[in-house]
Amino acid sequence: AQKITQTQPGMFVQEKEAVTLDCTYDTSDPSYGLFWYKQPSSGEMIFLIYQGSYDQQNATEGRYSLNFQKARKSANLVISASQLGDSAMYFCAMRGYNQAGTALIFGKGTTLSVSS
Amino acid sequence: DSGVTQTPKHLITATGQRVTLRCSPRSGDLSVYWYQQSLDQGLQFLIQYYNGEERAKGNILERFSAQQFPDLHSELNLSSLELGDSALYFCASSVGGAADEQYFGPGTRLTVT
Numbered sequence: 001a002q003k004i005t006q007t008q009p010g011m012f013v014q015e016k017e018a019v020t021l022d023c024t025y026d027t028s029d030p031s032y033g034l035f036w037y038k039q040p041s042s043g044e045m046i047f048l049i050y051q052g053s054y055d056q057q058n059a060t061e062g063r064y065s066l067n068f069q070k071a072r073k074s075a076n077l078v079i080s081a082s083q084l085g086d087s088a089m090y091f092c093a094m095r096g097y098n099q100a101g102t103a104l105i106f107g108k109g110t111t112l113s114v115s116s
Numbered sequence: 117d118s119g120v121t122q123t124p125k126h127l128i129t130a131t132g133q134r135v136t137l138r139c140s141p142r143s144g145d146l147s148v149y150w151y152q153q154s155l156d157q158g159l160q161f162l163i164q165y166y167n168g169e170e171r172a173k174g175n176i177l178e179r180f181s182a183q184q185f186p187d188l189h190s191e192l193n194l195s196s197l198e199l200g201d202s203a204l205y206f207c208a209s210s211v212g213g214a215a216d217e218q219y220f221g222p223g224t225r226l227t228v229t
Contacts, residue, residue, distance in 0.1 A: 035218075043223055046220075050217055
């Protein structure tokens, strides 16, 4: 069965600092995708970044990068130069390509608090 | 704005009632997914439709049903509501291919009293 684990319930960082949010995953599928979403207090889910299991390079999107270590089954999100607006819940998710279709399986999330 | 729309934004209803949540996917997206977010269960996948047909089922209760119409909008029907059904219900859409990102709507917050 597929599983996503986020072990940090909360993280605190100061503005302009970098922060790493941890995510480990478990799957027996040879092909899968890993995602990070941001959920601000307003509730919407915002797509941040995607990494395919066969991608050779780590994904980057602006200040977001995904540190993908396949052998360790980890997909940590790195946010560089944190901003106050980054304060939110962050979810790591995985999609497998199997009989379950292409639905996402989410971790429990990490709350990030950015202070000035 | 993800391009996925959901109505209503908020819904308050009583136990035993039935409600319908509506979702319009992004233009061109063929897949629609429904997710439930609650404090105790977290974010859970309920059901996926692709171009009008059911593709996959997750942790969807028998009291819940969904469909995707020819214009690709989708509805999630929740019946015989219980207090525990109170949650944020998200619809997401994707083009449908294997490597597609899923874009989420703003959600419908359901409160069952």
